[in-house]
Every structure is written in C-alpha cells, then in structure tokens.
Amino acid sequence: MNAPPAQPHAPSYYAASAQDSPDRPALRESVTTGVCVIGAGFTGLSAALHLAEKGVPVTVLEANRVGWGASGRNGGQLVNGYSRDLDTIRERYGKDAETALASMAQEGAAIIRDRVAKYAIPCDLVDGGFHAAFTAKQMRGLETFKRTWEANGLGGLEMVDAARLPQVVKTDRYVGGMIDHVGGHMHPLNYCLGSATVVERLGGVIHESSPVLSIDESGPKPVVRTALGSVTAETVLVCGNAYLHGVVPKVEREFMPTSSQVLTTEPLDPALLDDLLPANHCVEDCNYVLDYYRRTADNRLLYGAGIVYGARELADITASVRPKMLKTFPELKEAKIDFAWSGDFALTLTRVPHIGRLSPTVWFSHGDSGHGVTTTQLLGRLLAEGLSGQMDRFDAWAALPCLPFPGGRALSVPLSALGAWYYGLRDKLGI
Numbered sequence: 001m002n003a004p005p006a007q008p009h010a011p012s013y014y015a016a017s018a019q020d021s022p023d024r025p026a027l028r029e030s031v032t033t034g035v036c037v038i039g040a041g042f043t044g045l046s047a048a049l050h051l052a053e054k055g056v057p058v059t060v061l062e063a064n065r066v067g068w069g070a071s072g073r074n075g076g077q078l079v080n081g082y083s084r085d086l087d088t089i090r091e092r093y094g095k096d097a098e099t100a101l102a103s104m105a106q107e108g109a110a111i112i113r114d115r116v117a118k119y120a121i122p123c124d125l126v127d128g129g130f131h132a133a134f135t136a137k138q139m140r141g142l143e144t145f146k147r148t149w150e151a152n153g154l155g156g157l158e159m160v161d162a163a164r165l166p167q168v169v170k171t172d173r174y175v176g177g178m179i180d181h182v183g184g185h186m187h188p189l190n191y192c193l194g195s196a197t198v199v200e201r202l203g204g205v206i207h208e209s210s211p212v213l214s215i216d217e218s219g220p221k222p223v224v225r226t227a228l229g230s231v232t233a234e235t236v237l238v239c240g241n242a243y244l245h246g247v248v249p250k251v252e253r254e255f256m257p258t259s260s261q262v263l264t265t266e267p268l269d270p271a272l273l274d275d276l277l278p279a280n281h282c283v284e285d286c287n288y289v290l291d292y293y294r295r296t297a298d299n300r301l302l303y304g305a306g307i308v309y310g311a312r313e314l315a316d317i318t319a320s321v322r323p324k325m326l327k328t329f330p331e332l333k334e335a336k337i338d339f340a341w342s343g344d345f346a347l348t349l350t351r352v353p354h355i356g357r358l359s360p361t362v363w364f365s366h367g368d369s370g371h372g373v374t375t376t377q378l379l380g381r382l383l384a385e386g387l388s389g390q391m392d393r394f395d396a397w398a399a400l401p402c403l404p405f406p407g408g409r410a411l412s413v414p415l416s417a418l419g420a421w422y423y424g425l426r427d428k429l430g431i
Contacts, residue, residue, distance in 0.1 A: 006064040006209040010073055012341040013264040013302065014189035019122060021066065021193045026209040027229035033059040033205070035387065036224045036233035038212050038247070041071035042188075042372060043365050044239035045195040046111070046380025052202035054388060059231050060196075060204065061224065063211035067192030069243045073343030074373060075262060075292045075304045077282040078109040078184040079129060080156075083351040083369040086148050092350075093400055100396035102152035106182050108374030111381060112191065113184075121194030124297040128281035129183025130160075132174045138286040142178040156182035168279045171328050177286075185282035185294045188373060212240075212247050215362060222361045237383055238364035241372075242344040250358055254402045255346040255367045261317045262304040263325070263340040265332065270299050276329055291324055301325070301332065308342075317342060345372055354402040355379050355394065363387075367402070 009015035035051055037044045040062035051058045062068065082089070082101065090098035116125050133139045139159075146157045158179040160168055165176055196206055207226075215236055216223040224231045238248050242257040273295050277283070282294035293303040305324040314320055317340040326333055348354055348367035353375050355365040363386065365379040379397070386394035 007068065009065055009068055009189070010341045010343065011339065012073055012189075012262070013296070013300065013339040014072055014076075014187060016339065017187070017298070018189050019193055021196070024062075024066070024206050024208040027061060027207040027226050027231070030230045030232070031059060032232045033057045034233065035059075035235050035237060036061065036222075036231040037237045037239055038224065039069075039239035039241065039243070040066040040196060040206055040208070041069050041192065041239065041241065042376035043241065043380050043383075044237065045071075045192060045199060046377045047237050047239060047365075047383040048199045048204050048380075049115070049195055049202070050381050050384035051387065052199050052204040054384065055203075056384075056387070058199070058204045059233070060199065060206040061210045061212055061226060061231065062206065062208045063243065065208050066196045066206065067189045070241065070343045070345045070372060071192050071376070072189035073262070073341060074188050074260070074345075075282070075294065075302065076185050076188045076373070077129060077284060077292060077294065078112060078186065078374055079284065079371055080109055080180055080182055080374060081105045081149075081371070082353070082375060083371045085145055086152060087144065089352070097396065097400065099152065100393070102149070102154060104378055104393065105149070105152075105154060106156070107381075108377040109182055109184065111377040112186070112374070115195065115198070116186075116191070119194065119198045121191060121198070123186045123188070123191040123194060125184060125186040126280055126282075127181065127184045128279060129180040129185070130168050130177055130279070130281040130283045131180065132169065132177040132283055132285045134174060134285065134287065136175065139176050141286065146178060156180055166278070168277075168281060169283055170276050170278070173328055174285070179279075179281065183282065187297070211245075215248065217359060217362065234361065235387055236362045238358075238362065239366075239380070239383075241366045241368070242346040248358070248364070251364050251366060253404060254354055255348050256309060256405060257344045258347040259308045259313070259342045259344050260304055260370075261306050261308075261314060261321050261340070261342045262302065263318055263321045263337050264296065264303075265301045266336040266338045267299050268301065268332075268335060272331065273299055273301065276301075276331065291328065293325070293328070300338070301329070301335070303328075309347075313342060345370060349403045349405050350401070352400055352402075353379060353397065354400070355382060356398040356402075
C-alpha cells in the first residue's frame with residue numbers, strides 16, 4: 001500500500017524561497033517512542049525540540065510537509081504578548097493570572113532568537129516591530145499597554161509621536177504608534193525547516209505524508225494510528241491546531257478555523273523600501289481586523305490583511321489585499337504582485353491560547369488566535385516542561401477556561417463575522 005501523497009506547500013513567497021529540505025518518509029511500520037507529536041508546525045516542532053534537547057525519544061507525525069499549515073504561511077512577525085492584553089487577562093482571570101502570563105509574555109520571541117543563534121537556523125531574523133495607531137484613542141490604548149507591561153517588569157517598548165513616525169514608516173495613515181524593540185520578523189517556513197533539522201540532529205524522528213487517523217487509548221499506552229503504521233508512546237501531544245480535521249473532536253470543538261490572506265510584491269528598489277520602512281521594523285496596525293506588513297530579505301513588501309471566519313478560501317486574494325496595501329503605500333501602484341496565498345489559524349472564543357490534557361497521556365495546545373509565531377514557541381516549551389514534571393507554568397495556562405462558541409460551529413462563523421463588522425465600524429468611526 002502506498003502512503004497518501006502529501007499536499008505541496010501553499011503557493012507562497014515562503015515556499016518559493018525556502019531552503020532545501022529533504023522529503024521525509026511516511027510512517028510505514030509500528031514503532032514505539034517516548035512522545036508522539038501530532039503536527040510539524042511551530043507548536044509541535046517547539047515541543048519536539050525541547051524534548052529532544054532533554055534526550056527524550058520523540059516521533060513527529062505530519063500529514064503533509066513540515067511547516068505546511070499556518071506556521072509556514074503567516075506574516076513572519078514576532079509580536080510579543082497575546083491576542084488579549086494583560087489588562088484584559090487581569091479583568092477576566094485575576095491578578096495571579098496576569099502576573100503568571102506577564103512573566104512569559106516575551107519568552108516566545110526569546111526562544112526563537114536563542115534557537116537561531118544556537119543552531120544557526122537561516123531565517124532572515126530582524127529585530128524590531130511597530131504597532132501603528134490610526135487615532136488618538138488607539139494611541140491612548142498603546143500608552144496603557146506600555147504602562148501595564150512596565151508595571152509587570154517588561155521593557156522594550158517606546159512610544160512614537162507623529163513627528164517621529166517617518167523614522168519608522170512613511171505613510172499618512174497613522175498618528176503615531178509604539179516600537180517593540182523585542183519584536184521582530186523572520187522567514188517562518190525556513191525557521192520551521194531549520195527547527196525540524198535540529199530535531200532530527202538530536203535524535204528525533206519526523207514522518208511527513210502521515211496524517212493521523214485516530215488515537216487509541218484502550219490499552220496501557222496510547223497508540224496513534226496512520227494509514228500505514230502506528231506509534232505507541234508514553235504520551236501524545238496534539239499540536240495540529242486548525243488542521244486536525246476530525247482527529248480529536250474534543251479539541252476541535254474549542255476553536256474556529258480562520259484564514260488570513262497575504263501577498264508579496266515583486267522585488268522592489270531597495271531605496272524605495274528604505275524610504276517607506278526606514279527602520280526595517282515589521283508593522284501591524286491597531287484595528288480589530290488589522291493590516292500587517294514588512295520588508296523581506298530580498299526587498300519585497302509582504303502585506304497581510306483581513307480574515308475569513310470558517311477558513312473559506314477567497315476567489316481572488318490579490319483583489320482583496322492589494323487595495324489595502326495601496327491605501328497604506330500608494331507609491332506601490334505599479335508594483336506587480338508575485339505571490340498571494342492564505343492560511344488557517346485556530347481562533348478561540350476568548351482569543352487566549354488553550355493548553356491542557358484530554359487524559360493523563362494525551363496533551364494538547366491550540367488556539368493562539370493570531371499570535372502564533374511567538375506563543376507557539378512558548379507553549380511548546382510548556383508541554384515539554386509538563387512532561388518533565390514541571391507543571392507550574394503549564395498549569396497557569398491550563399487553568400484558564402476555554403469557552404465554546406455560541407451555537408457551535410453552525411452559528412460561530414456568522415456571529416464572529418457580525419462581531420468583526422461591529423468592531424471594524426468602531427475602528428472606522430474612531431470610537
């Protein structure tokens with residue numbers, strides 16, 4: 001019997017500029033390991049690498065290719081913190097939760113930097129991110145954000161007024177913003193591919209073209225079954241996020257797949273990009289449904305905008321995103337678009353990631369809700385810590401409730417779209 005063929009990477013700039021990576025064979029036998037990780041994206045590879053560094057035998061199963069999902073398709077921005085700020089976390093869950101999560105708010109980006117330096121992962125890593133404000137209200141929100149972070153001992157944030165704005169980004173859309181000096185940007189697919197190579201170098205095993213069919217917990221140890229083989233493990237880590245596709249219904253009921261759209265221009269005159277983005281920071285605006293963009297290593301502008309609840313594929317991504325890019329940078333009206341693609345991420349109702357255990361031997365992490373580049377690195381570490389018996393930081397996250405979407409999957413999409421319309425209208429009106 002042949003293994004099911006892996007789907008190729010999305011037709012993205014990242015896939016076209018990815019480093020060479022071997023085709024990893026599908027699982028074709030029954031094997032035994034310490035930990036079986038489902039999903040070779042950011043979360044799964046982060047957990048696998050942490051475990052491999054500890055000498056734990058680990059086997060990773062990937063349905064398609066390493067970094068095939070959101071991990072290899074996102075904006076590549078290292079945005080610290082979470083999709084809900086620390087003030088919201090304190091109001092919802094209490095001061096102890098704020099303190100615990102604040103202590104980890106910059107850790108994901110630090111993990112990326114440490115691994116890139118330690119293992120020489122080539123991923124075009126650049127320091128610096130910018131949060132752009134359209135209105136005085138959004139500026140006040142950034143100032144509150146900065147005060148809260150500093151009250152929790154977090155630094156690296158710097159307010160930028162209108163006079164200094166051209167030193168960061170040249171557009172007339174914003175009134176100011178905030179630099180995160182601990183933020184940054186990178187080539188996310190190359191980071192995934194480099195991380196996978198390190199996992200294997202440390203003794204881990206990765207199987208591509210190996211979609212998981214089921215997890216059997218009827219015996220003394222869980223057994224993860226694929227079409228052509230199985231993995232018996234001490235523990236299973238479910239790290240598939242928006243791409244589980246029926247494997248673990250209990251987990252999938254807790255999030256909604258949501259897609260984001262990205263395009264990349266042709267290579268541009270470096271002098272033009274020096275003018276538009278003189279600090280070479282990545283940028284994201286402060287709207288509820290935000291735009292985000294950055295310069296690539298080969299002098300393209302990568303621009304993302306909009307979300308589609310339920311992960312429906314747009315018929316024409318360029319037609320949707322390009323007008324938003326030109327609204328920010330009309331200077332690019334003659335620039336050709338070389339790549340346009342979308343990718344799905346897992347959105348929770350609370351917009352807070354969810355990590356926990358389905359049983360003593362099946363653990364999971366999902367729902368990074370648009371902040372996955374950094375939070376996946378952190379939560380992968382926490383999974384590995386938990387398996388090593390260090391439960392305090394894992395438990396701080398696992399204690400946070402993950403609420404079901406009202407009306408289930410049938411109503412979650414229209415209700416979420418209605419909410420996005422409402423908050424988008426507030427952004428436009430500046431209220």
